[in-house]
Amino acid sequence: MEKIIDKLIQMNRFEEEKGLSLEDIRVLNENSGNNIPDFFISYLKVFGFNDNLFGGVFNEEADFVEQNEMIQELGYTDYIAIGDAYNENLIVAHIENQKLFLIEDDHLIDLEMTFSQMLIQAVEALDSKKFEIIQQVNSVYESFQDHKNSLKNSFIKSFSVLNETVTNNLDTLYGIVIAKNSEGNLYCLYGGSLTTFRVEMNKQKVDYNQLWNPETMNYHQAISMDEILTDIKTEIDFKALDLLFLDVLRDLKEEEYFRDQMNRFSISIQSNHVNLFPEDSYNESLMKENNLETKIRRFWESPYDRTRLLMEIV
Known part of the structure; x- marks a missing residue:
């Protein structure tokens, strides 16, 4: 996460005070019905739900809670919903290895990248x-x-x-x-x-x-x-x-x-x-x-x- 922040600072694209507090994350953890993995906690502490830089990640807390409740009901207990895929399909990440998948017709499509790689890719896309x-x-x-x-x-x-x-x-x-x-x-x-x-x-x-x-x-x-x-x-x-x-x-x-x-x-x-x-x-x-x-x-x-x-x- 530090490398991503450093890169954004170099580009003059980093906004401070966007992240959630540990108390906010604790409450969110309770509301979502799912234990939020460390890699997503690190993201939320820096960017929260307010940053539009990463188009694949939720920017509304209510959407995050709702979609994670849904995937738990569908049996995807080893995954966390991290985004609504540009308002199309749902992106989920495996809670242990960060691997990203797209849910389509109850089928998991491997996006062949991790959550961290997705963030790095989004920042690199800003390179002129x-x-x-x-x-x-x-x-x-x-x-x-x-x-x-x-x-x-x-x-x-x-x-x-x-x-x-x-x-x-x-x-x-x-x-x-x-x-x-x-x-x-x-x-x-x-x-x-x-x-x-x-x-x-x-x-x-x-x-x-x-x-x-x-x-x-x-x-x-x-x-x-x-x-x-x-x-x-x-x-x-x-x-x-x-x-x-x-x-x-x-x-x-x-x-x-x-x-x-x-x-x-x-x-x-x-x-x-x-x-x-x-x-x-x-x-x-x-x-x-x-x-x-x-x-x-x-x-x-x-x-x-x-x-x-x-x-x-x-």
Whole structure:
């Protein structure tokens, strides 16, 4: 917590005397019907319920009490409700390890971060350097426009080879993820097998993440684009190329190139630690980060929700 405070002070964003007293916290503990863990007590002592800096955390004491009473009744006794997820879904934290989850339809979606990491992420988002990087990506993206047709042709060739392999196996693709390989120097198409999907759905415990992990998908096909990659040197270049790739996918979808694929066929680009979709606008894709706000406001992009959409028709 001290590092967060120091960072906010450096940015001139820290407000003193916002926290709750120990007596306030004692009363709150009694009213909520749940023992407040130490990590959240530390937060309340500094920020209370008055700070709007952390959008995922409650800023009303009454909401905190009400939601914690509710999750206790629902049986989530090892969790504490810490926020209303930007007025959408409820965020809870495990009382022992601080891990954050989103409650959706009585299902816990792992947000893959802790409460402390969430706070640090929110403070880092205030850094003006990020906006400079976004401007640089946009500039490189504009300079890559001459590569668009070549990129489109490379994708079509690779997808055709992959699709032929799938057809020869009497199989169907439920989704495609475009991503760099483990060495980070080659783009590949990773295809999910519908046969494997059905097997996974019959298991007692489904690993949703594995179904959308490129490395564990059944079909792999490299995309030949050496000529384009000679201009790619930095992470900013790769991000710009991902955005150009997204333009190609949008064009192909508009041309109904994927019309022969199964209903609700999903395609995405793994760009650093976020997934980009053809349905995203350019600005949404450019600004998208692997942060709490993205995971919550775009929860339908989670492996669980992408799988659930397919389960409805398989």
